[in-house]
Every structure is written in C-alpha cells, then in structure tokens.
Amino acid sequence: MMCDDARLLLHAYLDNELDAAQSVAIVRHMQACPSCAASYADYGQLREGMGRASLYRRAPDTLRKTWQTEKPVASTTPPARTRRAPLALAMAAGFAAAVIIATPLWLTSTHRTGDASQWADEAISSHIRSMQPQHLMDVVSTDQHTVKPWFDGKLDFSPRVKDLAGEGFPLVGGRLDALGGRSVAALIFKRHLHIINLYQWPVSSDDAVQITTQWHGYNAIQWTTGHMHFVAVSNVNESELHEFVLAFQNDSVTPPMR
Numbered sequence: 001m002m003c004d005d006a007r008l009l010l011h012a013y014l015d016n017e018l019d020a021a022q023s024v025a026i027v028r029h030m031q032a033c034p035s036c037a038a039s040y041a042d043y044g045q046l047r048e049g050m051g052r053a054s055l056y057r058r059a060p061d062t063l064r065k066t067w068q069t070e071k072p073v074a075s076t077t078p079p080a081r082t083r084r085a086p087l088a089l090a091m092a093a094g095f096a097a098a099v100i101i102a103t104p105l106w107l108t109s110t111h112r113t114g115d116a117s118q119w120a121d122e123a124i125s126s127h128i129r130s131m132q133p134q135h136l137m138d139v140v141s142t143d144q145h146t147v148k149p150w151f152d153g154k155l156d157f158s159p160r161v162k163d164l165a166g167e168g169f170p171l172v173g174g175r176l177d178a179l180g181g182r183s184v185a186a187l188i189f190k191r192h193l194h195i196i197n198l199y200q201w202p203v204s205s206d207d208a209v210q211i212t213t214q215w216h217g218y219n220a221i222q223w224t225t226g227h228m229h230f231v232a233v234s235n236v237n238e239s240e241l242h243e244f245v246l247a248f249q250n251d252s253v254t255p256p257m258r
Contacts, residue, residue, distance in 0.1 A: 003029075005129055006036045014043055022132060119231055120213035120220040122179045127197045127218065127233040130175070130186070136195070137173035137188055147174045151185055157202045159185035160228065167247040169196065179231075189244065196234040196244055203229045210245075212238065221245050 006029045013026045030037040130136045139150040148161040154176055163171040169189045177186040179199060189196040203224060210223040219241045222231040232245055 002125060002128070003033060003036055004125055006030070006033070007039065010036065010040050010043060014040065014047065025132075117213060119179065119222055119229075120211070120233075121215070123197070123199055123220055123222070123231040123233045124213075124215050124218050126177055126179060126186070126199070127195075130177075130188075130197060131195070136175070138175035140173040142171055144171055147171060147187070150174065151176075155183055155185060157185075157228075159187070159200055160226075161187060162248060164189060164244070164247045167243075169244050169247060191234065191236050191240060191244070194234055194236045196232060196236065196241070198248070199231045199233070200228055202227055212242075214238070223249075225249065 006026060009022060009026055013023060030040060139147055141147050141150075142163065142165070144161045144163045148159065151159055151174065159174075161171070161174070165171070169191055171187065172190050173188045175186050175188070177184050177199065179201070182201060184199050184201040187198040187200070189198060204227065205224060206227050207224045210221060213220040213222075218233060218235050219238050220231055220233045221241055222229065223245070224230070230245075230248075232241060232248075234241055234244075236244075
C-alpha cells in the first residue's frame with residue numbers, strides 16, 4: 001500500500017468502516033510510514049477535540065421561546081430582496097453553465113500537457129486499490145454485449161469493449177473508476193490467475209506513441225488511438241501485457257450488437 005492510498009483510507013479506518021483486510025493493510029503501512037502514522041494521530045486528536053462537551057452550549061431560554069413562538073402570517077407583498085431573486089438565480093445559472101461548458105476543455109488540456117508517467121502512476125495505484133475486497137468489478141460478465149451497455153448513462157462516452165478469450169485474455173467484467181480528476185471506464189480481463197485492468201477515456205489528440213512503465217512488479221502500457229486513451233495495467237510480465245495490448249488493438253472497435 002502506498003501513502004496516497006493510505007491517506008484515502010485513514011478517516012474510514014478511524015471510523016471503523018474498513019473490513020479486516022483493509023484494516024490490517026493500513027496498520028502495517030503506518031508501522032512502516034511515520035508520516036501516515038502522524039497524520040492518523042492528528043486526525044484522532046482532532047476527532048477527540050471536536051467531541052468535547054466544552055465546545056457546545058445550550059441555547060438561552062429566551063432564544064428557545066423565540067423559536068417556539070408561532071410566526072406571524074407573512075405579508076402578501078414580497079420584500080425587495082425577494083424580487084431580486086430571479087436575477088440572482090439567472091446569474092447563478094449562467095455561472096453553472098460556464099463551468100459545464102469549460103469543463104471538457106480543462107479535461108482535454110490536462111491530458112495534452114500532463115506527464116505520461118502521471119497517468120501510469122495513477123493507473124497502477126487504481127489497479128492496486130481494485131485488488132481490495134469488493135472493489136474490482138461493478139458489473140460481472142464475460143459477455144461484451146452485457147458489459148458495454150452497462151456503462152450507458154454512467155459516462156459521457158461509449159467505451160470500446162472486446163472479449164479476448166480466444167487470445168487467452170478473457171473479459172470478466174468492468175467498473176467505473178477515476179483517473180486525473182475524470183471518470184473513466186475500467187475493463188477487467190484475466191490472464192490465468194492474473195488481473196488486467198484496461199482504463200480508457202476520450203481525448204482530443206490522437207498520438208499513437210506507446211509508452212511502457214514498470215513499478216514494483218507492475219507493468220503499465222498506455223497508448224492513444226481513435227481519440228481514445230488507453231492504459232493497461234497488470235502484474236503479468238511485460239511480454240504478456242504487450243501481447244494483450246496487440247490483441248486489443250487488432251480489433252479495438254466492438255462489432256455492432258445484433
């Protein structure tokens with residue numbers, strides 16, 4: 001477990017919301033990581049401090065009586081600030097629309113200027129998190145025509161899904177995940193007893209350069225084709241992961257449903 005993963009789970013561990021396996025992993029990590037152990041201690045002190053009775057005060061009886069007193073019937077003439085509400089709502093709606101319109105541009109620019117190693121690091125961290133109990137799959141199926149429709153309405157794009165059982169990499173399911181601040185599709189394949197996570201999301205560029213990254217026994221291969229970025233992650237050896245990528249690239253577009 002890495003520090004980034006541990007920090008995401010410290011609050012849940014403090015509230016006893018983790019299962020046994022996750023709790024053991026957190027404890028072992030803190031035993032070897034003074035920084036995360038110190039953060040956990042700080043969270044514990046903050047929780048204890050916020051629970052002190054001295055921080056809370058009973059409302060005065062006069063104020064309680066005011067709350068309990070029946071309120072007079074409101075005047076039929078709205079106050080001046082109520083008449084200005086439509087303008088405020090319009091301004092808020094305009095701001096929200098600007099944010100929605102600008103968001104895709106921000107997401108694509110992040111991909112264009114981001115370091116490729118960052119995508120690999122995040123994908124490997126996500127792959128490791130997916131190995132935790134009940135985190136691997138949201139939809140369990142070996143049928144691509146079951147997995148692909150499951151993503152409908154959950155993403156702003158349609159992922160490319162393919163079963164590679166004939167090549168020795170059977171599809172077993174999929175899930176929603178997040179990389180680089182955006183939602184991505186994660187397809188789950190198997191290679192014997194090994195798991196392969198294949199992440200994908202749309203991008204504005206179409207750079208066909210393929211990049212391979214290794215980290216502590218994990219391999220990650222990323223590439224872009226058809227304005228879709230892919231990152232394949234697994235602990236299978238590099239040659240087998242390249243074999244998987246080639247198999248997926250040979251016919252990356254799913255045939256139409258009948």
